[in-house]
Amino acid sequence: MNPIIPARKLDLAFAILVVATIITWLIGEWWEGHDVLLPVMAGMLTLTFIKCRFVILDFMALRPVKFFWRGVVIGWVLLVLGLITLAYLISLP
């Protein structure tokens, strides 16, 4: 038997991903004309993490899988977002 994520959960993940993408796009539009850095950056990275988590747990169907596999892929997201954050902090005046 294969791990099964219920269809309702897949649809919910899709809806959340769409909303989060639109919010990310709106952040980009707003950010262009404003000089606010860290709070917006934190919000954008949090949204990105949430989106990645839904793809990993529901679309990739890693939710019912042993923690090791979820941990490795979610760890990849945390590593990448952590490095981006570090580089961003270095770039601040």
Add this chain to the structure above:
Amino acid sequence: MTPTLAPAANEPQVAPPGDLAIWFFILAELLAFAVFFAAYAFARAKNPALFDEMQLTLNRDAGAVNTLLLISASWCVARGVHAVVANNDSARASRWLLGGLAGGAGFLVVKLFEYAHVFGEGITLSTNTFYMFYISLTFFHFMHVILGMVILTVLWAQTRKGLYTPTSANGLESGAAYWHMVDLVWIVLFPLVYVMR
């Protein structure tokens, strides 16, 4: 094909869906993209003014539309796998996979329009550091989408023939996992290149 072991109640599965080998391949791909993303972020840290200025020349709307297209394609593929694994419904699954293919094709079309605009402006890899990263990073991902489309086409053809069943869907699940990886990478790429300032 080895079917995944059935879990006891409330006990997590041992292995992820699909072949174990595809997961090692996915992790290797993710590692390559991680290096690319880190290189972009630290190159930007050295010259944020240039990256912010050049980012304004990109079409953020196209980037957002492409994110929505890839997310939709991933959702369609996940529903396609679900149709086979949960309902043993190959006809419905093949329609979902066709939806995934449409989303991937839409992504490629939008990206080609973006590239046509960029190259039409005379921009090349050597224009500046930002465009060196933009072109190489997005093209690297573009090639992965093309490979994903080839895989999805094979999966669609196999599914139409009814070759996957709830107890024998490893090929379908492996291809789907690769496609979701392509989506996952773009979900990080979009805010990093098109939004972050």
